[in-house]
Amino acid sequence: MDVAMRRAILTRWGPFFIPPLYLAFILWLQPADHFGSAPDKAPWLNRAVYDDWDLTALALRGLNASLGRASGRADNPEQISDDEYARSLDEPRPLQPRYYLEYPHATLPLFRLPYWIEPLQDAPAALCDGAYGNIVEHRPRNDPEMALWGHLRQVEQVYLVTFCLCTLLLLAVLRIGYETGSASSGPLVLLVLPATLYFSLNRFDIVPALLTAAGLACLGRRRCLASGVLFGVATAIKIYPAFLAPLVLHYLWLTRRDAGKWLAGYFAALAACFLPPLVYEGWQVVWQPFQFQLTRPPMGLTAYGYLLPESLQENDAAGRLFRLGSVALVVLLLSWRRPPDLTSVLRRAAIAVLVFIAVPVFYSPQWLVWLTPLLVPLAGRRRSLLWLIVALDAVTYVTFPLGGLELPAAMLVYARYAVLAGMIGVLGCAEMRPMCLLSPPRAKCA
Numbered sequence: 001m002d003v004a005m006r007r008a009i010l011t012r013w014g015p016f017f018i019p020p021l022y023l024a025f026i027l028w029l030q031p032a033d034h035f036g037s038a039p040d041k042a043p044w045l046n047r048a049v050y051d052d053w054d055l056t057a058l059a060l061r062g063l064n065a066s067l068g069r070a071s072g073r074a075d076n077p078e079q080i081s082d083d084e085y086a087r088s089l090d091e092p093r094p095l096q097p098r099y100y101l102e103y104p105h106a107t108l109p110l111f112r113l114p115y116w117i118e119p120l121q122d123a124p125a126a127l128c129d130g131a132y133g134n135i136v137e138h139r140p141r142n143d144p145e146m147a148l149w150g151h152l153r154q155v156e157q158v159y160l161v162t163f164c165l166c167t168l169l170l171l172a173v174l175r176i177g178y179e180t181g182s183a184s185s186g187p188l189v190l191l192v193l194p195a196t197l198y199f200s201l202n203r204f205d206i207v208p209a210l211l212t213a214a215g216l217a218c219l220g221r222r223r224c225l226a227s228g229v230l231f232g233v234a235t236a237i238k239i240y241p242a243f244l245a246p247l248v249l250h251y252l253w254l255t256r257r258d259a260g261k262w263l264a265g266y267f268a269a270l271a272a273c274f275l276p277p278l279v280y281e282g283w284q285v286v287w288q289p290f291q292f293q294l295t296r297p298p299m300g301l302t303a304y305g306y307l308l309p310e311s312l313q314e315n316d317a318a319g320r321l322f323r324l325g326s327v328a329l330v331v332l333l334l335s336w337r338r339p340p341d342l343t344s345v346l347r348r349a350a351i352a353v354l355v356f357i358a359v360p361v362f363y364s365p366q367w368l369v370w371l372t373p374l375l376v377p378l379a380g381r382r383r384s385l386l387w388l389i390v391a392l393d394a395v396t397y398v399t400f401p402l403g404g405l406e407l408p409a410a411m412l413v414y415a416r417y418a419v420l421a422g423m424i425g426v427l428g429c430a431e432m433r434p435m436c437l438l439s440p441p442r443a444k445c446a
Contacts, residue, residue, distance in 0.1 A: 012188075015171055020168075023201065029050065033147075033153065034138075034149050035052040035137075037137075047400075047403075048402060053136055056133075056136050058103075058111050060132045061101055061107075061111050064128055066115035066116075066120070069095065069128075071099055072098040073100040076131075077130050088126035095125045095128060096125075096129045099128065101289060106237050107204065166209075167191070170372065171191055174213060179221065180221055191372055196393055199365060203366040203369065205238065205366045208241060209370060211241075216373060219248060224258050224261040229269045231269075248345060249263065296361060298361040299361070306410060323359045323360065323361075327352070330351065331352050346377060347431045354420055368392065378427075389423075391419045
């Protein structure tokens with residue numbers, strides 16, 4: 001086997017080996033019976049390899065759901081001192097009527113998955129109704145607490161394994177390509193860059209990203225009903241695939257039957273995800289996680305105060321109109337002309353998501369994962385886009401989990417928004433080519 005062939009095999013299949021190796025390293029580092037902001041074996045790593053905080057939040061919400069409790073608590077439990085938390089664990093107290101849930105109800109089957117494998121019935125009310133930050137920072141004091149925290153560690157490890165499998169499936173979908181006979185699946189190495197891999201395993205955003213990619217693959221093969229279902233489930237978990245729906249519908253609009261199948265699958269999936277909690281818990285409870293996201297206070301390294309007036313980050317009418325209106329206007333403009341092919345759909349969808357993640361009043365670095373199903377297939381055709389993806393990954397990883405490396409906050413903000421603007425520019429220029437105005441022949445759905 002010559003050098004060129006070995007290099008080709010490594011490029012083609014090498015990325016599939018990295019997520020399992022990364023998972024094994026995380027599992028080796030993690031202590032078995034407690035959490036923390038840094039692994040005991042290498043405290044100097046801090047949160048550079050894994051992050052207990054967000055996974056603990058998922059474990060706590062999944063625990064409450066597995067106990068059959070109703071969500072809908074209005075206030076987010078505040079973190080208290082560890083001494084106070086330890087005393088509360090020793091005090092018998094009743095559970096509150098409802099538990100706090102900031103995630104859409106469609107995520108609960110995922111969060112409950114480890115508890116279906118091994119249920120946990122005996123958990124103190126102080127833990128179930130408390131802040132997940134206290135779980136992370138509390139060190140178990142006795143055997144019962146060590147057993148309980150050990151169970152929660154196993155829950156989080158089930159999440160890690162699940163998200164690793166989702167990452168491998170996303171790699172497989174992109175390797176196969178979105179269209180039959182597609183020769184360009186994009187450089188898969190972009191999926192195992194440090195920040196992308198970190199947030200793929202340490203957040204659940206890889207799940208809607210995988211569903212979106214699978215929906216695009218079904219769309220490219222004219223499996224329109226299946227595509228609509230996958231997009232609907234992805235939207236129920238994370239709202240951003242909803243901004244892709246107008247683009248997909250316009251793409252299919254030449255054949256109304258195709259668009260009807262996709263739309264039927266999309267709304268059937270949304271109904272299956274939202275109707276049960278609507279019936280059993282009421283619309284106020286179902287709406288609460290979305291209201292939480294829409295009314296979050298200013299937080300993190302955002303454009304406000306650097307690139308945009310600080311007044312626009314307020315939760316008043318002007319601020320909300322700017323944030324929601326800008327995204328709606330961009331989606332409307334992108335949907336005005338019919339996308340002639342799937343590549344055009346990907347470009348326009350990426351622009352819509354880039355604008356969506358640019359205007360919030362808070363910064364979530366895991367948004368990087370949302371872009372992978374859209375940008376990776378395009379990066380093989382445009383080297384400038386490839387290097388922008390690498391740059392966004394580097395800026396994201398330096399910002400979090402490395403904590404900025406003592407760089408000025410303004411530098412991190414300007415660097416990130418420069419990359420986002422560059423991506424929009426590259427995608428927009430490609431989309432404005434005259435050839436993109438031509439329409440392909442109709443294709444029938446299976």
